[in-house]
Amino acid sequence: MKILVADGVSPKGIEILQKAGFETVIKDKLPAEELLEIIPDFDGLIVRSASKVTKEVIERAKKLKIVGRAGVGTDNIDINAATAHGIMVINSPGGNTIAATEHTMGMMMAMARNIAVANETMQHGEWNRKKYTGVELRGKTLGVIGLGRIGSGVATRALAFDMNVIGYDPYVNEERAHSLGIKVVSLDELIKQSDFITVHMPLTPKTKGMLNKDNIAKMKNGVRLINCARGGIINEQDLADAVKSGHVAGAAIDVFESEPIDPNHPLIGLPGVTLTPHLGASTVEAQVGVSVDVAQGIVAALNGEPVSTAVNMAPVSPQTMKFIKPYLDLAERLGCTACSLADGPISEVTIKYNGEIADVDTKMITIAAIKGMLNPILESNVNYVNAPSLAKERNIKITEIKDKAVENFANLITISITSSGKTETIQGTLFGEEGRIVSINSYRVDVDPHARILICPHINRPGVIGTIGSLLGYANINISGMQVGKTKIAGTSMMVLTIDNEIPDTVMQQIINLDGIFDAKLVNYYTV
Ligand SMILES: NC(=O)C1=CN([C@@H]2O[C@H](COP(=O)(O)OP(=O)(O)OC[C@H]3O[C@@H](n4cnc5c(N)ncnc54)[C@H](O)[C@@H]3O)[C@@H](O)[C@H]2O)C=CC1
Numbered sequence: 001m002k003i004l005v006a007d008g009v010s011p012k013g014i015e016i017l018q019k020a021g022f023e024t025v026i027k028d029k030l031p032a033e034e035l036l037e038i039i040p041d042f043d044g045l046i047v048r049s050a051s052k053v054t055k056e057v058i059e060r061a062k063k064l065k066i067v068g069r070a071g072v073g074t075d076n077i078d079i080n081a082a083t084a085h086g087i088m089v090i091n092s093p094g095g096n097t098i099a100a101t102e103h104t105m106g107m108m109m110a111m112a113r114n115i116a117v118a119n120e121t122m123q124h125g126e127w128n129r130k131k132y133t134g135v136e137l138r139g140k141t142l143g144v145i146g147l148g149r150i151g152s153g154v155a156t157r158a159l160a161f162d163m164n165v166i167g168y169d170p171y172v173n174e175e176r177a178h179s180l181g182i183k184v185v186s187l188d189e190l191i192k193q194s195d196f197i198t199v200h201m202p203l204t205p206k207t208k209g210m211l212n213k214d215n216i217a218k219m220k221n222g223v224r225l226i227n228c229a230r231g232g233i234i235n236e237q238d239l240a241d242a243v244k245s246g247h248v249a250g251a252a253i254d255v256f257e258s259e260p261i262d263p264n265h266p267l268i269g270l271p272g273v274t275l276t277p278h279l280g281a282s283t284v285e286a287q288v289g290v291s292v293d294v295a296q297g298i299v300a301a302l303n304g305e306p307v308s309t310a311v312n313m314a315p316v317s318p319q320t321m322k323f324i325k326p327y328l329d330l331a332e333r334l335g336c337t338a339c340s341l342a343d344g345p346i347s348e349v350t351i352k353y354n355g356e357i358a359d360v361d362t363k364m365i366t367i368a369a370i371k372g373m374l375n376p377i378l379e380s381n382v383n384y385v386n387a388p389s390l391a392k393e394r395n396i397k398i399t400e401i402k403d404k405a406v407e408n409f410a411n412l413i414t415i416s417i418t419s420s421g422k423t424e425t426i427q428g429t430l431f432g433e434e435g436r437i438v439s440i441n442s443y444r445v446d447v448d449p450h451a452r453i454l455i456c457p458h459i460n461r462p463g464v465i466g467t468i469g470s471l472l473g474y475a476n477i478n479i480s481g482m483q484v485g486k487t488k489i490a491g492t493s494m495m496v497l498t499i500d501n502e503i504p505d506t507v508m509q510q511i512i513n514l515d516g517i518f519d520a521k522l523v524n525y526y527t528v
């Protein structure tokens, strides 16, 4: 497979891709037109913030399976278009956190003490101590908006500078804020109380222009603002106007609505304003970190393994991922089995988790089951990204049930599929790391769901099993395993045969016509 590296990333990540057997094409600062032209040839794409992965790029990328962002922000990638095309988007969120956190602290200090401008004038032979008198951080109130990785890192570092830190983040609970040692307030309070305000959230329709002329007017006279997150969170023109009026004493800005900025940008040349050209993640360590992280994510994803940094999939923590990983394969095989038993369009799927598995985040296991269920019946490749939307498009109702109570097994996954008013139920569990089907429509079995199996409910009387064996033998089809499951319904059994060869439709029909056979369904696991 071929991976295009469209923006400059550390060679450490590229080495990982090459060692894993991928062909890499490395372009530093690939022009948009060239990206459009060459993208159809690639299975994977790595970008930083410069390349824009637009809908047009996605639509032309017929082979593309994954976009890896060497960094956090994915606002340069059309996630909706990628999801609709089943293309996974991953980022590398941990690698540059420290770099961006430290850059924010540096920007705050540079702004408070006029370091950048004093240096600039000294380089031109000026010695002006009075003009560049600054302010101390100690005792000042810092308002942190967005208490994620970087925001919380800035908050704890600011506490070490004896600042009074307050925070606002509607998605972070009191407990988390308490553990940071800061006070959580409303946005309005933060705006009114802070001497310094720093923003650390993604750019979304909600956060775009979140700080603007209306709430800047409510800020303290002489407030100082920092944006090392995303351009546009603070309205640039409104900020420039407030600096000019003297209401805002300083601004330290690393990110801009449009990058690189125009020489006539309103913030250029204003007193008290410190600008850097999106340098937050530009440290040697961060560039190695994000490059290695994104490369490892791409290798895992293209080898069919789930990746915890996927952006357009349900987020799963690395600890949860470790626990659920063996269940993903099992769930996919159970979904495939259930789908093969169904006759007609599937209207409803219920996935039940019993045992300690009921305590973990099972969203991804549910998606694996849906993937397994849809792959045999859809032409397009169903993956972890597009499985939920493909199910939704088909009006399939999906229900997850969790119950810690379980009998006979440590954990049990039960998948019930309803089609044409009839429900088929498959149960599976793990023995060690090995997945097993342990019941089919309440017949107790112990089946290894690999290769292909033939499922035949039948009358429990002498000769029935033998007739199927003979029929398959005449057709030169080898049986390499066999299970017969009993149920509470007297006189019936469930035969599950592991079959080495394909069974032609004509032979399947002959099996169904055999006396004593209720039904025959072949499950082929080649799509898993
Ligand atoms: N300047 C640079 O080079 C870099 C910039 N960044 C940017 O920094 C920002 C933060 O990154 P991380 O801390 O890693 O992300 P994160 O995902 O760990 O944290 C983001 C936080 O923002 C919060 N949030 C979301 N909407 C909000 C709202 N309306 N009001 C208040 N809080 C809200 C979330 O709850 C979350 O806690 C992102 O925009 C990222 O792209 C990240 C790395 C480098």
Ligand SMILES: O=C(O)CCC(=O)C(=O)O
Pocket: 048, 049, 070, 071, 072, 073, 074, 096, 278, 280, 281, 282
């Ligand atoms: O790739 C870069 O240098 C920008 C980093 C960044 O903004 C991010 O990770 O969100």
